[in-house]
Amino acid sequence: MMQLTAWDRVQLARHQARPHTLDYITELLEEPRELHGDRLFRDDPAIVAAIGRFGTRSVIVLGHQKGASTTENVARNFGMPRPEGYRKAIRILHLAEKFGLPVITFIDTPAADPGLESEERGQAWAISSCLQAFLRAQVPTLAVVIGEGGSGGALALAVCDRLLMLENAIFAVASPEACAAILWRDAARAPEAAETMRITAQELHRFGIADEVIPEPAPAHLDASGTIRRVGQALERHLEELLQLWHEHGPAHARQLRWARYRAIGLWHEDPVT
Amino acid sequence: MRPRFRRRNVASKGTESLGPSIPDGLWSKCPRCRELIYTREFERNHYVCPRCGYHARLTARQRIALTVDPESFVEWDAGLSPADPLRFVALGEPYPRKVAEAQERSGEREALVTGAATILGVPVGLAVAEFGFLGASMGSVFGEKFARAAERAAAEDRAFIVFASSGGARMHEGVFSLFQLPKTIVAVESLSERRLPFITVLVDPCYGGVTASFATVADLILAEPGAMIGFAGPRVIEQVTRQKLPAGFQSAEFLLQHGMIDAIVPRPRLREELAHYIRLLTNQRSTSPVSFVTRQESDR
Ligand SMILES: [Zn+2]
Numbered sequence: 006m007m008q009l010t011a012w013d014r015v016q017l018a019r020h021q022a023r024p025h026t027l028d029y030i031t032e033l034l035e036e037p038r039e040l041h042g043d044r045l046f047r048d049d050p051a052i053v054a055a056i057g058r059f060g061t062r063s064v065i066v067l068g069h070q071k072g073a074s075t076t077e078n079v080a081r082n083f084g085m086p087r088p089e090g091y092r093k094a095i096r097i098l099h100l101a102e103k104f105g106l107p108v109i110t111f112i113d114t115p116a117a118d119p120g121l122e123s124e125e126r127g128q129a130w131a132i133s134s135c136l137q138a139f140l141r142a143q144v145p146t147l148a149v150v151i152g153e154g155g156s157g158g159a160l161a162l163a164v165c166d167r168l169l170m171l172e173n174a175i176f177a178v179a180s181p182e183a184c185a186a187i188l189w190r191d192a193a194r195a196p197e198a199a200e201t202m203r204i205t206a207q208e209l210h211r212f213g214i215a216d217e218v219i220p221e222p223a224p225a226h227l228d229a230s231g232t233i234r235r236v237g238q239a240l241e242r243h244l245e246e247l248l249q250l251w252h253e254h255g256p257a258h259a260r261q262l263r264w265a266r267y268r269a270i271g272l273w274h275e276d277p278v279t
Numbered sequence: 280m281r282p283r284f285r286r287r288n289v290a291s292k293g294t295e296s297l298g299p300s301i302p303d304g305l306w307s308k309c310p311r312c313r314e315l316i317y318t319r320e321f322e323r324n325h326y327v328c329p330r331c332g333y334h335a336r337l338t339a340r341q342r343i344a345l346t347v348d349p350e351s352f353v354e355w356d357a358g359l360s361p362a363d364p365l366r367f368v369a370l371g372e373p374y375p376r377k378v379a380e381a382q383e384r385s386g387e388r389e390a391l392v393t394g395a396a397t398i399l400g401v402p403v404g405l406a407v408a409e410f411g412f413l414g415a416s417m418g419s420v421f422g423e424k425f426a427r428a429a430e431r432a433a434a435e436d437r438a439f440i441v442f443a444s445s446g447g448a449r450m451h452e453g454v455f456s457l458f459q460l461p462k463t464i465v466a467v468e469s470l471s472e473r474r475l476p477f478i479t480v481l482v483d484p485c486y487g488g489v490t491a492s493f494a495t496v497a498d499l500i501l502a503e504p505g506a507m508i509g510f511a512g513p514r515v516i517e518q519v520t521r522q523k524l525p526a527g528f529q530s531a532e533f534l535l536q537h538g539m540i541d542a543i544v545p546r547p548r549l550r551e552e553l554a555h556y557i558r559l560l561t562n563q564r565s566t567s568p569v570s571f572v573t574r575q576e577s578d579r
Contacts, residue, residue, distance in 0.1 A: 117491075119511035121522045124529060127539045129490035129510035137464050137496050156448075157460060157491045157510075164461045178448045178457040188369040188450060202453045203365050212364075214454060264468065267461040268426060271419030272452075276358035 009173075012196035014205050015181060017173035018152045019115075021078075022226035024233055026068030026111040029151065030055045032233045033240070034066065040097055046126065049090030051082045051114070052162075054097040059109070060241055065101040067094050067162055068111030071152070084153075085118040088131035091161055095138045102143045107244055110162040112150040115180060117158030135161040140267065143256050145247035149219070149236055150174040150206070166263050167243045168214065170206035171232065172221040176214075177204040214270065216243070309333050325546040334503045334546055336483060338385070339392040339409040342442055346550055347396035347405070354394040355404075356427050359420045361389060367451040374451040377413070385411040389420040390445075393428035395437065399554035404432025407442040408482075408489070414446030417488050421449070422459030425493065426466035429477075433469035438476040438557045443494040447487030447512070456488070463493035476560045478553065481508045481531070481540065499556055500540045502531035503549075508540075 009017075017023075030037050034057030042048040053070045056063060069086065072078030101108045117128055139146060139162070146165035154163065154176030163176075170176065177184075181199035186192040209215035219239050225232040251259045306315045312331035321328070325345050326335040337345070343352050360378070367374040382388055390412035394405055406428045408415040415421075425441075432439040449456040470477045479497040481490075483506035491510055494500070502508060509529040517524060527533050534540045544552045558565050 117510065119516050120520050121516060121524060121528070124509050124511065124516065125537055127495075127537065130495045130539055132491040132510070133460075133464065133493070133495040136461055136492065140461055140465055140468075156457065157488055160457055160460060176454055176457075178453050179450055184450050190370075198369075201365065201367055201369065202450070204454065209454060212454065214458060264465045267458070268465045270458040270462055271423050271455055272362040272364040273420045273423055274360045274362050276360070 010196070011175075011199040011202075011205055012181070014173050014175055015195075015199050017224050017226070018175045020152075020224070020226040021071075021073065022229075023152055024225055024229040025073065025084075025113060026053055026066070026070045026151070028229060029068070029111055029233055029236065030057065030066050032230070033237045034059055034064070037066075040100075041093075043089045043092035043096055045092055046089045049087050049093055050080060051084050051086040051118070052090035052094055054093060056106070059244075063104070063106050064244075065097060065106050065108045066111070067097060067108065068151075069114035069159070069162070071113055082118055084114040085116055086114065086158060086161075087118045087120070087123045088126040088128050091117075091131035091135040094162060095135055098138050098142060105144060107145045107147070107248070108142065108165075109240060109244075110146070110148045110165060112148055112154050112159050112163050112174075112176075113152035114159050115153055115155040117156070117161070132157050132161045136164055139164045140264065141260070143260070145244065145251055145259070146263075147240060147243055147247070149240065150176055150215075151225075151236070155180060164267060166247055166259070167216050169217045169219055169236075169239055169243065170209060170215045171219050171225060171236070172206055173224055174206050175204040176206075176209050177202055310335075327546050332504055332545070334483065334505055336410060338411055339387065339407040339442075342407050342482075343392065343394075343396070343405065345546070346440075346442075346553070347398055347403075348400065352394050352396040352405070354392065355431060356393055356424050357388065359389060359424055361418055361420050361452070363451075364419070364455050365451065365453050367453070369451075377451065381411075381413045385409055387412050389424065390415040390417070391421045391424045393424050395432075395435070398440070398550055398557075401554045401557050402435070402437045403553075403557070404428050404435070404437045404439045405441075406439070408444040410444045410446070410484075413449065415444050415489070416447055416449035416456070417445060417459045417463075417492075418449030418452040418456050419459065422462045425459075425463050429463075429466040429493075430469045433473050433475055436473070436475065438478065438561070439467070439470050440553060441477075441479045441493065441497070442482055443479050443489050444482045444485050445487055445489035446484065460488050460492035464496055467493055467496065476557050478556060480544070480549065480553075481506055483507050486510065486512050495539075498560065499542075501542050501544050501549075501552070502534065502540050504531060504543050504545055506531045508534055 037057030040054040071084035148163045148165040150170040181195040185194040185198035206218045309328040311333040314330040478499045481502040485508045
């Protein structure tokens with residue numbers, strides 16, 4: 006099989022026909038019900054929330070939602086959440102904690118919405134609170150990057166006990182276009198930037214940031230049901246492990262492990278100076 | 280080190296009213312109101328323009344000198360410097376070379392200086408961003424030094440004061456830069472567990488991942504007058520949305536109005552205010568009386 010470049014993966018990760026969060030909810034959950042609103046301002050269609058049965062238990066699902074058509078994409082703001090989206094996620098996360106339900110998140114966004122109103126309503130505040138809520142969560146949490154993991158807007162739902170990535174998903178600190186525009190002074194050099202930035206699932210796994218890469222024998226947009234099935238199987242396996250961990254060692258210990266995991270990320274040089 | 284505030288050889292420009300005999304560097308010019316300021320007065324006023332209140336950007340070391348008690352600062356983790364996890368090269372320039380240049384220019388090893396000090400006798404842990412080092416972008420070293428400082432402050436029973444400023448992500452460290460956000464938020468849990476005050480002061484400019492992580496989960500969020508603060512920068516917003524941004528958008532005053540920060544504190548009052556807030560939060564009486572600051576006064 007042909008070796009895909011990082012830029013190829015970017016195209017696949019962004020493919021409009023790729024299954025999106027609501028597809029996973031519909032296929033993987035039994036009797037799902039969508040939950041709306043942040044109870045503060047309004048419902049953000051770029052982040053969806055649902056409760057449903059996953060295997061033998063109830064779970065909460067949160068995820069970025071892109072559109073399957075241009076019209077839907079406009080309605081969903083291309084999957085770019087506004088502050089109310091993150092505040093909805095926080096609210097639903099607390100609901101999960103009250104009932105002790107595991108939380109599964111699907112990551113798929115180019116970025117948090119960079120608009121005037123989002124700034125007025127505290128986009129940065131919403132993201133940091135969401136990160137904190139996930140880091141503090143009193144229930145097992147699992148994230149799957151199903152497409153585009155775009156910067157802080159994606160990260161806000163991704164800081165879970167497990168972070169899985171589909172084979173053609175990406176996770177980046179900025180879009181390759183933005184990075185190219187800044188560091189190469191030419192957005193057209195995005196393919197080069199994409200390679201240099203090391204944003205593929207394989208690389209995140211190598212860095213120890215992603216726990217597992219879920220294979221896509223055929224790209225997800227050509228095999229939606231197969232992809233969703235494999236994601237479901239991986240989630241089931243990791244959820245079983247996590248539930249066992251939480252059961253055996255208790256929530257406090259499980260949370261310490263989560264904190265230790267995120268506390269440890271980074272590489273630096275250290276000279277002995279005192 | 281001087282702040283980034285344009286100096287001007289008044290004599291050579293021939294400004295008649297000031298006469299030709301004034302030596303170079305004696306006068307500074309405010310970039311906002313164009314007032315010529317006697318440099319000594321400017322320094323005494325903490326690099327705030329006495330006419331229009333413009334707060335000039337400071338280096339981390341200047342900031343520390345203006346904030347803490349003389350001789351009280353002891354630096355932590357000065358031995359940390361950036362690695363090159365991605366072996367990043369853009370336009371033929373490897374990241375380590377860029378780092379070396381930034382170190383040369385700024386005199387710092389990284390964009391965050393941390394340490395212990397006292398402020399009016401109150402023991403604190405400090406973390407101060409250096410905007411002159413690659414725009415105070417948050418890479419692995421920034422995140423690690425921040426985390427160690429928060430944890431050490433907690434272990435030593437100190438309040439934690441952070442001067443936050445950033446132009447955004449350290450793109451050269453890619454996803455490692457991004458994952459410093461949760462790292463810094465985890466680290467300040469150590470302060471919450473011990474009920475120690477965590478106060479951030481947002482200074483100009485403060486954007487991106489720093490604003491979207493530790494800076495906005497603090498117990499108290501203060502800002503300097505006129506500081507520009509946000510998630511996305513104004514240019515990005517205009518490019519992406521083609522929205523016209525109103526005057527004052529993303530200023531500290533705008534954020535106060537929108538309910539995002541606790542107070543705006545003019546720089547010359549900051550030392551007193553920080554000590555006062557810490558004492559109030561930790562239920563201690565002030566040793567010296569501090570006057571109540573009204574909204575109007577801080578808006579000046
Ligand atoms: Zn002025």
